[in-house]
Amino acid sequence: SLKGVIFDLDGVIADTAVVHHAAWKKLASEIGIPFDDTVGERLKGVDRRASLDILLEQSPRAFTEPEKEALATRKNDYYRQQIERFGPQNLLPGAKSAIESVRRAGLKTALASASRNAPLLLEKLGIADLFDYVVDANHISRAKPDPEIFLAAARGLGLAPGECLGVEDAAAGIASIHSAGMTAVGIGQHQALAEADLLLPNVAAFDISLFTGQSG
Numbered sequence: 339s340l341k342g343v344i345f346d347l348d349g350v351i352a353d354t355a356v357v358h359h360a361a362w363k364k365l366a367s368e369i370g371i372p373f374d375d376t377v378g379e380r381l382k383g384v385d386r387r388a389s390l391d392i393l394l395e396q397s398p399r400a401f402t403e404p405e406k407e408a409l410a411t412r413k414n415d416y417y418r419q420q421i422e423r424f425g426p427q428n429l430l431p432g433a434k435s436a437i438e439s440v441r442r443a444g445l446k447t448a449l450a451s452a453s454r455n456a457p458l459l460l461e462k463l464g465i466a467d468l469f470d471y472v473v474d475a476n477h478i479s480r481a482k483p484d485p486e487i488f489l490a491a492a493r494g495l496g497l498a499p500g501e502c503l504g505v506e507d508a509a510a511g512i513a514s515i516h517s518a519g520m521t522a523v524g525i526g527q528h529q530a531l532a533e534a535d536l537l538l539p540n541v542a543a544f545d546i547s548l549f550t551g552q553s554g
């Protein structure tokens with residue numbers, strides 16, 4: 339039976355997907371690489387370095403390892419400049435009550451974010467204490483869609499993967515949840531989320547009673 343819910347952060351709880359998108363877009367334009375919405379969608383949920391590799395697929399020239407590191411750092415600087423100003427107002431509508439409803443139902447909560455900025459964000463958003471376990475992205479070696487991060491979250495909660503539900507806004511994340519052997523809830527409207535077991539337009543529509551049969 340269902341005992342835990344594992345949330346993604348960017349694009350599910352925090353309104354940061356647009357900030358990541360803008361930072362990559364700025365970098366792409368500075369180095370003369372095309373950036374359209376298809377590329378933008380592919381970057382969602384994917385860690386920083388893997389995102390850069392996707393971006394550079396469009397590049398006519400090769401970049402050295404040190405150059406790539408500098409580019410990834412530059413993107414992160416653009417991103418950090420924006421989230422420095424973040425506060426609880428940057429929670430997506432309904433996100434906090436969705437997490438609280440899971441806790442009230444007696445289930446455990448975890449965060450499975452690929453972002454190395456996740457601890458800072460949780461602090462700024464004021465929701466760090468709503469999670470029983472937070473996966474440290476620094477300890478993950480394989481980016482979503484690999485199941486590693488969701489498996490680490492289940493292990494951290496002391497639960498079997500089959501007892502967990504994953505909530506994601508990115509195709510890479512849905513694939514990661516499924517490979518981990520969990521039920522996947524997609525948040526958003528994008529065609530790329532078609533694989534989700536249940537698709538909700540936004541996190542405000544997430545209600546744990548959809549899965550437990552009890553009222554939240």
Ligand code: B16
Binds near residue numbers: 346348386450451
């Ligand atoms: P950082 P999530 C992911 O977070 C983002 O969706 C993705 O766009 C970003 O590249 C990745 O985190 C790494 O973030 O550069 O801050 O370490 O959706 O898994 O919460």
Ligand code: MG
Binds near residue numbers: 346383506507508
């Ligand atoms: Mg996400």
